[in-house]
Amino acid sequence: xxxxxxxxxxxxxxxxxxxxxxxxxxxxxxxxxxxxxxxxxxxxxxxxxxxxxxxxxxxxxxxxxxxxxxxxxxxxxxxxxxxxxxxxxxxxxxxxxxxxxxxxxxxxxxxxxxxxxxxxxxxxxxxxxxxxxxxxxxxxxxxxxxxxxxxxxxxxxxxxxxxxxxxxxxxxxxxxxxxxxxxxxxxxxxxxxxxxxxxxxxxxxxxxxxxxxxxxxxxxxxxxxxxxxxxxxxxxxxxxxxxxxxxxxxxxxxxxxxxxxxxxxxxxxxxxxxxxxxxxxxxxxxxxxxxxxxxxxxxxxxxxxxxxxxxxxxxxxxxxxxxxxxxxxxxxxxxxxxxxxxxxxxxxxxxxxxxxxxxxxxxxxxxxxxxxxxxxxxxxxxxxxxxxxxxxxxxxxxxxxxxxxxxxxxxxxxxxxxxxxxxxxxxxxxxxxxxxxxxxxxxxxxxxxxxxxxxxxxxxxxxxxxxxxxxxxxxxxxxx
Amino acid sequence: xxxxxxxxxxxxxxxxxxxxxxxxxxxxxxxxxxxxxxxxxxxxxxxxxxxxxxxxxxxxxxxxxxxxxxxxxxxxxxxxxxxxxxxxxxxxxxxxxxxxxxxxxxxxxxxxxxxxxxxxxxxxxxxxxxxxxxxxxxxxxxxxxxxxxxxxxxxxxxxxxxxxxxxxxxxxxxxxxxxxxxxxxxxxxxxxxxxxxxxxxxxxxxxxxxxxxxxxxxxxxxxxxxxxxxxxxxxxxxxxxxxxxxxxxxxxxxxxxxxxxxxxxxxxxxxxxxxxxxxxxxxxxxxxxxxxxxxxxxxxxxxxxxxxxxxxxxxxxxxxxxxxxxxxxxxxxxxxxxxxxxxxxxxxxxxxxxxxxxxxxxxxxxxxxxxxxxxxxxxxxxxxxxxxxxxxxx
Numbered sequence: 001x002x003x004x005x006x007x008x009x010x011x012x013x014x015x016x017x018x019x020x021x022x023x024x025x026x027x028x029x030x031x032x033x034x035x036x037x038x039x040x041x042x043x044x045x046x047x048x049x050x051x052x053x054x055x056x057x058x059x060x061x062x063x064x065x066x067x068x069x070x071x072x073x074x075x076x077x078x079x080x081x082x083x084x085x086x087x088x089x090x091x092x093x094x095x096x097x098x099x100x101x102x103x104x105x106x107x108x109x110x111x112x113x114x115x116x117x118x119x120x121x122x123x124x125x126x127x128x129x130x131x132x133x134x135x136x137x138x139x140x141x142x143x144x145x146x147x148x149x150x151x152x153x154x155x156x157x158x159x160x161x162x163x164x165x166x167x168x169x170x171x172x173x174x175x176x177x178x179x180x181x182x183x184x185x186x187x188x189x190x191x192x193x194x195x196x197x198x199x200x201x202x203x204x205x206x207x208x209x210x211x212x213x214x215x216x217x218x219x220x221x222x223x224x225x226x227x228x229x230x231x232x233x234x235x236x237x238x239x240x241x242x243x244x245x246x247x248x249x250x251x252x253x254x255x256x257x258x259x260x261x262x263x264x265x266x267x268x269x270x271x272x273x274x275x276x277x278x279x280x281x282x283x284x285x286x287x288x289x290x291x292x293x294x295x296x297x298x299x300x301x302x303x304x305x306x307x308x309x310x311x312x313x314x315x316x317x318x319x320x321x322x323x324x325x326x327x328x329x330x331x332x333x334x335x336x337x338x339x340x341x342x343x344x345x346x347x348x349x350x351x352x353x354x355x356x357x358x359x360x361x362x363x364x365x366x367x368x369x370x371x372x373x374x375x376x377x378x379x380x381x382x383x384x385x386x387x388x389x390x391x392x393x394x395x396x397x398x399x400x401x402x403x404x405x406x407x408x409x410x411x412x413x414x415x416x417x418x419x420x421x422x423x424x425x426x427x428x429x430x431x432x433x434x435x436x437x438x439x440x441x442x443x444x445x446x447x448x449x450x451x452x453x454x455x456x457x458x459x460x461x462x463x464x465x466x467x468x469x470x471x472x473x474x475x476x477x478x479x480x
Numbered sequence: 481x482x483x484x485x486x487x488x489x490x491x492x493x494x495x496x497x498x499x500x501x502x503x504x505x506x507x508x509x510x511x512x513x514x515x516x517x518x519x520x521x522x523x524x525x526x527x528x529x530x531x532x533x534x535x536x537x538x539x540x541x542x543x544x545x546x547x548x549x550x551x552x553x554x555x556x557x558x559x560x561x562x563x564x565x566x567x568x569x570x571x572x573x574x575x576x577x578x579x580x581x582x583x584x585x586x587x588x589x590x591x592x593x594x595x596x597x598x599x600x601x602x603x604x605x606x607x608x609x610x611x612x613x614x615x616x617x618x619x620x621x622x623x624x625x626x627x628x629x630x631x632x633x634x635x636x637x638x639x640x641x642x643x644x645x646x647x648x649x650x651x652x653x654x655x656x657x658x659x660x661x662x663x664x665x666x667x668x669x670x671x672x673x674x675x676x677x678x679x680x681x682x683x684x685x686x687x688x689x690x691x692x693x694x695x696x697x698x699x700x701x702x703x704x705x706x707x708x709x710x711x712x713x714x715x716x717x718x719x720x721x722x723x724x725x726x727x728x729x730x731x732x733x734x735x736x737x738x739x740x741x742x743x744x745x746x747x748x749x750x751x752x753x754x755x756x757x758x759x760x761x762x763x764x765x766x767x768x769x770x771x772x773x774x775x776x777x778x779x780x781x782x783x784x785x786x787x788x789x790x791x792x793x794x795x796x797x798x799x800x801x802x803x804x805x806x807x808x809x810x811x812x813x814x815x816x817x818x819x820x821x822x823x824x825x826x827x828x829x830x831x832x833x834x835x836x837x838x839x840x841x842x843x844x845x846x847x848x849x850x851x852x853x854x855x856x857x858x859x860x861x862x863x864x865x866x867x868x869x870x871x872x873x874x
Contacts (some may be wrong), residue, residue, distance in 0.1 A: 170575065172870030
């Protein structure tokens, strides 16, 4: 919910190599070639989980496309053509004027990990993991290699493993759990991060010989006034953020990645998010949080490469070289007492935010994207945007120009013992330095009028390594 | 739990076919894996190619006919079965994965599942470097002998455990009937261990399992509750609902008598059993499933809280099953064997840390962190154990 209005909002063509991925299609469409096709040619082979599975383009062993399999299974042998047609790349389909729902594919192997400046998808499944007691450095490396290979397959819309959900030996459990069978890639991104305890436990134990590689900034966030953190909802050696436009696709990713981890790492805590609360691209409309207000109006946007470079990506010389091109991920589980909020007058609600509820315009006037004028006063001489309003306290102008790339999600996890909805915001932000978050959050924790309606119950910080190169794996430079 | 390890009926095929024409598991990264299709119609058995490279070969068999069909991959004598996909209903498809050496084979379909089959055609497997490099396994005959030994040993183990269950149950029932609750409580978990070690076999007799091992939560409305857990509640009534009355002597005698009689029946039923390789490996998997769903959650022994005794017994049984086939596994997939060795040992170390005297800490005295550690290690073992059947039977 941190505001962080950006001072410039330029839109324009985005340089693809630098920031927001544009949905890739043709290239990956080629790789996601239909298995029915492979079968018909009697020459198809499927990729094996493992870093070596991705061969050079054109000669790569083809993985199993879920949609392709669906076509084959649904139509029988006679329907070979259906699966192929359904599995065409996005561009081809778009050219026909009828984009297939969920057919967006974001490339996995690239300079920065996807899922950061990628246009925020609608759904989230986030999981934090702890390495198993006794796990070794070799276990950690092999886990990251297996996750990388699996993530490349999953984000391309392929099943896990050589045989996938239904093509394997009849007397063995299927390699892929199968609930995404027949579903499109749905814009899935998988983003992996490293927590402080991976480098050194709270007891000072260097389990994996990584203590010397730990960035100075990768330490537990400080206690903020009002924090009511629950240990079971925070921390973790590793994290995976899975975002997709279909919740089943995101859950499928976490489920299979945690299955791959059994024996090496286990889930410590996890969180589902059902609605994005930020826009990370000018192509997206601003969504609303569970307070009913537009959130993320002034977010860092992928279309601002200079801002992204300055505020999101860890630069050369910032710290250990292995993290250059990466970012820091802050996760905060923020419980909202929405029952109380809902009994609050509209005047109070808008005063708390400093914006109108309908349009999302600053109370100083204009429309949603008008810059707030904090000096503007009303007839009593009081500022139109209150001193304790969220938009003012979170604004870069109040925080030495600090900006965050927010990527949070609404959650409702059933209800508590009192029958109140267990609802809130799963706040995620990406920043070049954790201190960016700390600066903004300190200002909010001290003064934000919204504190009456929110409670921070979970907290975690992760260093997110840069993207993996083809043939390598996420975080490889850390172990070099 | 649905029983996964069924008594041998007519399932010799899985073992026989498993050990012919195989090379060690070649599913490591870099291994090739040919995918072929087979169309089994009323009149033809059309395979999409008549050759493949040595290594794993996948046949996706589709039944386009109107009878239930089978697909066979036969050896060069056109008699012995290298692999088969059976019971494929009209309109369905099923995948057969076989790990093949270079050589001559035959493919055939059998719509209607009887008769000589149709469309028998030669199928040639050409050498490939990956498979050749791995061809250092002992002869098929040697493997077959080891499997035969494992089968016989496991049958003996089951009979021995049930035999000890009979003896232990008699002593337990006598103490319980006599009102010697302290002795009965002492014997309870230790005796049940014999049941839990072979649980997947014991519970495969559909009528005996509910008589002997039904938990109160499993009861249907009006169902007579007998067996171990009915007695358990009477011996450990502390957590029972308000108004629960201790069983009168006559009810004690009835329950004890039934327990002894049903256990004797079980003993008779296990005498003629023998087991296929797949039944053994799936039995090991099934025992770990029992741990994961019932024991590590504390749902099995809700009155006595002796879940860790059952946990240990399930793991004992799984380890015996694994040990029986381990030699064969080492030849076929040494990496998987090494992983299973390590993870069995790690789970045992966690259990050993909870030992008190001859037994264990009560489930209710375990911390959440300890239970999570056990559950994580059960997952760590069960996941690779799930690959055991395919690694051996493929």
